Amino acid sequence: MDYRKKFLVKPGGKVKLDKVDPDFTDCFESKEDALELLEKNTAKLAELQYKLYSENKQSLLIVLQAMDAGGKDGTIKHVMGPMNPQSCRVHSYKQPSPEELDHDFLWRIHRFAPRNGEVVIYNRSHYEDVLVVRVHNLVSREIWSRRYEFINDFEKMLSFHKVKIVKFFLHISRDEQLKRFRKRLERPDKQWKISECDYKERQYWHDYIEAFEDAMNKCSTNHAPWYVIPANHKWFRNLAVSQILIDTMEDMNMKLPEPEVDIEHIRLLAIAEEEKARNSGKH
Ligand code: ATP
Ligand code: MG
Numbered sequence: 504m505d506y507r508k509k510f511l512v513k514p515g516g517k518v519k520l521d522k523v524d525p526d527f528t529d530c531f532e533s534k535e536d537a538l539e540l541l542e543k544n545t546a547k548l549a550e551l552q553y554k555l556y557s558e559n560k561q562s563l564l565i566v567l568q569a570m571d572a573g574g575k576d577g578t579i580k581h582v583m584g585p586m587n588p589q590s591c592r593v594h595s596y597k598q599p600s601p602e603e604l605d606h607d608f609l610w611r612i613h614r615f616a617p618r619n620g621e622v623v624i625y626n627r628s629h630y631e632d633v634l635v636v637r638v639h640n641l642v643s644r645e646i647w648s649r650r651y652e653f654i655n656d657f658e659k660m661l662s663f664h665k666v667k668i669v670k671f672f673l674h675i676s677r678d679e680q681l682k683r684f685r686k687r688l689e690r691p692d693k694q695w696k697i698s699e700c701d702y703k704e705r706q707y708w709h710d711y712i713e714a715f716e717d718a719m720n721k722c723s724t725n726h727a728p729w730y731v732i733p734a735n736h737k738w739f740r741n742l743a744v745s746q747i748l749i750d751t752m753e754d755m756n757m758k759l760p761e762p763e764v765d766i767e768h769i770r771l772l773a774i775a776e777e778e779k780a781r782n783s784g785k786h
Contacts, residue, residue: 512723518719566625
């Protein structure tokens with residue numbers, strides 16, 4: 504199945520999240536069922552990242568958004584895991600600092616955009632400025648409602664500069680969120696991740712859904728598409744995200760650079776040098 508087609512929020516479309524089943528797993532019944540493909544994808548991603556890095560002419564920006572406990576961290580571990588840390592970065596956006604708040608909302612975003620050859624993941628992003636900010640009225644409607652247009656312009660500018668943008672909304676159900684919070688509460692190694700706010704924020708679930716739908720409908724474009732990924736099953740989420748990344752990177756048509764030196768000439772030098780080493784070894 505073409506997951507890009509299946510999960511794309513069509514530009515100018517009208518995505519309704521209650522119409523997307525967060526439990527969807529395509530034709531796979533279990534993680535074991537999908538394991539072979541997952542492993543193949545992991546290897547393929549590493550290969551494509553190597554090509555992107557070697558070519559050094561374009562870059563990839565992955566935007567991850569989700570409700571709390573939606574699986575951003577797990578997705579990053581899976582997607583970045585196989586990649587060479589030399590040319591990939593994650594940037595996590597928390598509450599803005601006073602300095603950041605003294606600037607326009609894209610100031611802190613733009614400075615961490617990828618350079619040629621790099622893969623960058625935004626763990627949360629400029630979209631928080633039309634999500635949490637809108638839900639909690641942190642700025643007036645007049646201000647946040649202009650931001651969709653600014654986001655589209657910003658992303659268009661990045662893509663003009665050869666930044667390929669892919670945006671994922673990891674879609675979990677409200678019940679699944681509660682289960683994941685419970686796990687965090689019960690497991691000593693996860694307790695640091697849970698807070699009172701996580702539970703309190705659940706009362707705004709529908710406001711968040713509305714804000715997510717609006718953001719994706721207004722800002723899914725040909726050059727920076729949004730995908731809604733069914734994410735109740737972590738293994739399927741990883742499979743879908745990796746498949747979409749592979750398809751996207753293959754379309755980037757990256758080419759390994761031609762060597763700038765005369766390989767034949769160097770080969771002759773190598774033979775001579777190896778011969779010398781052999782001879783000196785004999786004495
Ligand atoms: P996890 O999902 O694993 O809990 P996290 O990304 O939620 O990790 P936290 O430190 O728990 O990390 O939360 C970061 C908080 O920062 C979120 O509540 C998010 O809404 C908030 N935040 C991010 N960007 C902005 C912004 N521009 N304005 C206001 N709040 C923001
Ligand atoms: Mg959190």
